[in-house]
Amino acid sequence: xxxxxxxxxxxxxxxxxxxxxxxxxxxxxxxxxxxxxxxxxxxxxxxxxxxxxxxxxxxxxxxxxxxxxxxxxxxxxxxxxxxxxxxxxxxxxxxxxxxxxxxxxxxxxxxxxxxxxxxxxxxxxxxxxxxxxxxxxxxxxxxxxxxxxxxxxxxxxxxxxxxxxxxxxxxxxxxxxxxxxxxxxxxxxxxxxxxxxxxxxxxxxxxxxxxxxxxxxxxxxxxxxxxxxxxxxxxxxxxxxxxx
Amino acid sequence: xxxxxxxxxxxxxxxxxxxxxxxxxxxxxxxxxxxxxxxxxxxxxxxxxxxxxxxxxxxxxxxxxxxxxxxxxxxxxxxxxxxxxxxxxxxxxxxxxxxxxxxxxxxxxxxxxxxxxxxxxxxxxxxxxxxxxxxxxxxxxxxxxxxxxxxxxxxxxxxxxxxxxxxxxxxxxxxxxxxxxxxxxxxxxxxxxxxxxxxxxxxxxxxxxxxxxxxxxxxxxxxxxxxxxxxxxxxxxxxxxxxx
Amino acid sequence: xxxxxxxxxxxxxxxxxxxxxxxxxxxxxxxxxxxxxxxxxxxxxxxxxxxxxxxxxxxxxxxxxxxxxxxxxxxxxxxxxxxxxxxxxxxxxxxxxxxxxxxxxxxxxxxxxxxxxxxxxxxxxxxxxxxxxxxxxxxxxxxxxxxxxxxxxxxxxxxxxxxxxxxxxxxxxxxxxxxxxxxxxxxxxxxxxxxxxxxxxxxxxxxxxxxxxxxxxxxxxxxxxxxxxxxxxxxxxxxxxxxx
Amino acid sequence: xxxxxxxxxxxxxxxxxxxxxxxxxxxxxxxxxxxxxxxxxxxxxxxxxxxxxxxxxxxxxxxxxxxxxxxxxxxxxxxxxxxxxxxxxxxxxxxxxxxxxxxxxxxxxxxxxxxxxxxxxxxxxxxxxxxxxxxxxxxxxxxxxxxxxxxxxxxxxxxxxxxxxxxxxxxxxxxxxxxxxxxxxxxxxxxxxxxxxxxxxxxxxxxxxxxxxxxxxxxxxxxxxxxxxxxxxxxxxxxxxxxx
Numbered sequence: 001x002x003x004x005x006x007x008x009x010x011x012x013x014x015x016x017x018x019x020x021x022x023x024x025x026x027x028x029x030x031x032x033x034x035x036x037x038x039x040x041x042x043x044x045x046x047x048x049x050x051x052x053x054x055x056x057x058x059x060x061x062x063x064x065x066x067x068x069x070x071x072x073x074x075x076x077x078x079x080x081x082x083x084x085x086x087x088x089x090x091x092x093x094x095x096x097x098x099x100x101x102x103x104x105x106x107x108x109x110x111x112x113x114x115x116x117x118x119x120x121x122x123x124x125x126x127x128x129x130x131x132x133x134x135x136x137x138x139x140x141x142x143x144x145x146x147x148x149x150x151x152x153x154x155x156x157x158x159x160x161x162x163x164x165x166x167x168x169x170x171x172x173x174x175x176x177x178x179x180x181x182x183x184x185x186x187x188x189x190x191x192x193x194x195x196x197x198x199x200x201x202x203x204x205x206x207x208x209x210x211x212x213x214x215x216x217x218x219x220x221x222x223x224x225x226x227x228x229x230x231x232x233x234x235x236x237x238x239x240x241x242x243x244x
Numbered sequence: 245x246x247x248x249x250x251x252x253x254x255x256x257x258x259x260x261x262x263x264x265x266x267x268x269x270x271x272x273x274x275x276x277x278x279x280x281x282x283x284x285x286x287x288x289x290x291x292x293x294x295x296x297x298x299x300x301x302x303x304x305x306x307x308x309x310x311x312x313x314x315x316x317x318x319x320x321x322x323x324x325x326x327x328x329x330x331x332x333x334x335x336x337x338x339x340x341x342x343x344x345x346x347x348x349x350x351x352x353x354x355x356x357x358x359x360x361x362x363x364x365x366x367x368x369x370x371x372x373x374x375x376x377x378x379x380x381x382x383x384x385x386x387x388x389x390x391x392x393x394x395x396x397x398x399x400x401x402x403x404x405x406x407x408x409x410x411x412x413x414x415x416x417x418x419x420x421x422x423x424x425x426x427x428x429x430x431x432x433x434x435x436x437x438x439x440x441x442x443x444x445x446x447x448x449x450x451x452x453x454x455x456x457x458x459x460x461x462x463x464x465x466x467x468x469x470x471x472x473x474x475x476x477x478x479x480x481x482x483x484x485x486x487x488x
Numbered sequence: 489x490x491x492x493x494x495x496x497x498x499x500x501x502x503x504x505x506x507x508x509x510x511x512x513x514x515x516x517x518x519x520x521x522x523x524x525x526x527x528x529x530x531x532x533x534x535x536x537x538x539x540x541x542x543x544x545x546x547x548x549x550x551x552x553x554x555x556x557x558x559x560x561x562x563x564x565x566x567x568x569x570x571x572x573x574x575x576x577x578x579x580x581x582x583x584x585x586x587x588x589x590x591x592x593x594x595x596x597x598x599x600x601x602x603x604x605x606x607x608x609x610x611x612x613x614x615x616x617x618x619x620x621x622x623x624x625x626x627x628x629x630x631x632x633x634x635x636x637x638x639x640x641x642x643x644x645x646x647x648x649x650x651x652x653x654x655x656x657x658x659x660x661x662x663x664x665x666x667x668x669x670x671x672x673x674x675x676x677x678x679x680x681x682x683x684x685x686x687x688x689x690x691x692x693x694x695x696x697x698x699x700x701x702x703x704x705x706x707x708x709x710x711x712x713x714x715x716x717x718x719x720x721x722x723x724x725x726x727x728x729x730x731x732x
Numbered sequence: 733x734x735x736x737x738x739x740x741x742x743x744x745x746x747x748x749x750x751x752x753x754x755x756x757x758x759x760x761x762x763x764x765x766x767x768x769x770x771x772x773x774x775x776x777x778x779x780x781x782x783x784x785x786x787x788x789x790x791x792x793x794x795x796x797x798x799x800x801x802x803x804x805x806x807x808x809x810x811x812x813x814x815x816x817x818x819x820x821x822x823x824x825x826x827x828x829x830x831x832x833x834x835x836x837x838x839x840x841x842x843x844x845x846x847x848x849x850x851x852x853x854x855x856x857x858x859x860x861x862x863x864x865x866x867x868x869x870x871x872x873x874x875x876x877x878x879x880x881x882x883x884x885x886x887x888x889x890x891x892x893x894x895x896x897x898x899x900x901x902x903x904x905x906x907x908x909x910x911x912x913x914x915x916x917x918x919x920x921x922x923x924x925x926x927x928x929x930x931x932x933x934x935x936x937x938x939x940x941x942x943x944x945x946x947x948x949x950x951x952x953x954x955x956x957x958x959x960x961x962x963x964x965x966x967x968x969x970x971x972x973x974x975x976x
Contacts, residue, residue, distance in 0.1 A: 271494035
């Protein structure tokens with residue numbers, strides 16, 4: 001899952017995707033609208049290289065006060081983001097979530113409060129990731145990578161009936177540079193960005209895939225004899241103005 | 245999620261679905277093909293009544309020796325049943341699964357071996373259900389209802405790369421009568437039925453919904469002020485021959 | 489395509505669908521959300537019987553003045569109802585449509601004007617149908633059955649950029665009773681009912697299938713040796729109050 | 733509809749898509765799997781530029797003798813390609829088609845015979861296109877552009893129950909160079925390429941979009957004040973080996 005799509009928030013102006021050695025690939029659209037590629041990697045050294053020029057906003061929309069959407073008014077396509085999922089056991093977090101948002105007005109502000117609480121309560125440890133942790137595990141261990149913090153934010157928000165989804169992609173200026181993950185919440189009739197791993201919510205984001213959690217949007221799922229991961233190199237650069 | 249659909253294995257000849265008091269309802273098809281209904285229940289006593297005359301086989305197809313489908317040959321629509329899900333943490337079961345199926349030929353026989361192992365190792369406790377348990381929990385506690393046993397079968401099978409899905413429905417002759425749950429595995433190019441809560445795999449099954457696990461196919465998801473569940477009555481009767 | 493679905497405008501409370509002799513059937517959902525059934529009919533006499541108790545409104549919503557939705561604001565799912573289709577050659581009707589709606593305010597009123605124009609200009613000849621006629625043919629011959637009139641309404645409306653779709657179903661009190669067809673236009677953010685075969689727009693409608701035109705929503709598509717149609721019997725009765 | 737997708741028959745290794753001046757665009761997947769882009773073009777001069785490096789076969793698969801797939805064995809997703817559509821009135825061609833394929837074995841050879849018959853009977857007039865013609869019109873006028881010839885091939889094939897679809901894309905070496913259109917037929921369990929505008933079926937094809945006919949896969953649908961088309965420039969070049 002490495003090919004970004006043009007959408008409301010970003011436009012893919014140029015893109016490249018090459019495999020060395022070259023092998024047959026099939027591409028599909030999953031149930032979340034992500035493009036994914038299926039291939040049988042050859043034995044031996046194998047390289048995947050992708051790059052894209054993408055136009056995206058340099059500030060993120062915020063909407064303090066955006067209203068809570070009552071369940072009966074949620075669009076059909078949003079409903080599956082309310083349910084518990086592999087790494088977001090929202091069915092086990094009701095008490096904690098209600099405690100965190102106590103006194104907060106319904107909707108955007110509740111998710112903002114949850115995101116702040118995670119930033120204060122869970123240590124962000126970039127680079128420490130092996131397997132994805134579930135929200136219950138992240139909460140128990142009080143530390144995690146960006147994806148783990150997002151999982152906790154998702155589980156807490158869903159447990160108070162706010163639809164939330166994981167976004168995997170890139171963030172300009174991230175230190176150290178790596179793939180990044182954050183989450184979006186559906187309030188006020190739109191999806192808004194939250195990122196509990198950051199002190200300030202910055203723009204310059206490129207979404208590659210959306211899903212309920214990391215089980216849906218792994219960069220790759222690998223089956224068969226184990227692949228030995230030799231290196232991954234991630235770069236995000238600012239281009240000059242719109243592509244010509 | 246209470247309206248069964250006609251499919252390859254069953255034909256819905258008559259059906260009724262009534263609400264008392266009557267309220268507006270919308271019906272949708274989810275990503276797994278299930279029909280589900282959305283409604284706002286009124287305050288006070290509320291009754292849902294459904295019934296169906298369904299033609300279904302009185303024996304279940306078995307296929308000992310059916311081959312393992314290599315990942316690259318799986319149909320696109322089957323892939324999501326390979327991934328870990330809320331109650332089936334297949335990413336945590338690789339060692340146990342490989343141990344159970346050691347020496348078994350790839351495919352149907354592996355799932356059969358897993359189903360037998362669950363029947364021997366986990367105590368089936370009908371009626372004890374409150375919340376769904378995840379496969380990790382079921383394995384730790386060594387007991388569960390039909391749905392919990394199915395979750396464990398699903399997680400173990402997926403961890404050895406066999407697609408599996410949960411089926412919720414009814415089984416003729418089940419004692420005590422209740423909703424039932426079992427699982428299907430995709431081997432030999434088809435979905436086959438497994439039921440670790442039964443000594444013998446019986447026919448007379450009516451599938452109401454399919455999903456990755458109980459998070460997808462709950463009979464109902466309820467939001468808002470808690471509903472007090474006053475009673476549920478389930479009956480399955482054998483009709484005389486095809487409906488006239 | 490004979491199994492109605494519950495939707496925003498109707499609720500299927502009871503339903504029956506039987507085949508004599510009984511044969512295996514598979515059921516699918518098409519791209520418009522309709523349920524359809526595939527079967528191989530046996531040689532000899534073959535009967536299909538369906539019935540349903542459906543709750544539906546006894547008046548149809550009208551919305552004079554409802555606004556024209558600009559193309560860029562149409563939901564993605566509505567776009568395909570703007571394009572020309574088999575029996576609705578909207579790419580050949582621009583001049584006529586602009587002439588008919590001249591001076592009318594954009595949106596609902598334009599479609600109302602088109603529907604009135606058809607009622608005045610094309611003779612409604614119930615029962616005369618053999619094959620579906622296309623809008624160009626209906627306009628040339630100035631007569632047709634309900635479906636043909638609806639095709640013309642659809643083609644004219646699309647040619648002025650208003651999304652329209654064909655509805656096949658039943659109408660309480662239709663004389664002579666038969667299957668019926670009408671059309672819906674997307675204006676003011678909703679689908680509204682228009683029926684150029686009627687002087688007054690009556691309620692008591694049961695929709696069985698939606699599509700761009702009759703090519704999408706034939707009651708049946710038959711392939712292979714020709715079936716000889718021996719008889720079709722259609723009845724619509726008013727039931728007493730909500731089903732118990 | 734200008735962004736090709738990677739699929740079984742082609743791999744998009746590099747791609748660019750730019751608009752001058754730059755405007756917001758949204759991208760969607762239609763019901764046929766094509767990517768399409770929605771945008772509001774500004775008043776004044778507006779340019780769309782796309783390019784792609786695509787790996788595709790230099791010969792086209794042929795399969796003389798490939799069997800006719802009986803309707804009951806057609807995959808669900810293929811069924812809509814059997815029905816008549818806007819420019820392919822297959823419901824009006826039964827007699828002609830049966831006459832053309834008389835004595836030919838069922839399946840691939842029938843479509844081959846139809847394609848040959850069109851090449852012999854309809855004059856290919858590249859560059860003469862204004863609006864798409866329907867198969868009935870093409871047959872009546874006995875001339876047309878590549879797309880018109882493909883429409884006739886589609887209508888004739890569907891009328892003998894063989895699913896067919898239009899492909900819009902590029903063909904290496906086409907003289908004069910332009911967008912190209914051909915059709916595919918579903919026989920022997922696969923989609924095979926036919927091109928009645930060519931004497932010999934050449935490879936070097938890049939598919940941009942699939943649909944039932946040109947109504948589904950127009951390069952652009954334009955609404956609102958008419959755009960004056962100032963120029964279109966199409967180039968297809970052979971690259972050296974797989975991209976590095």
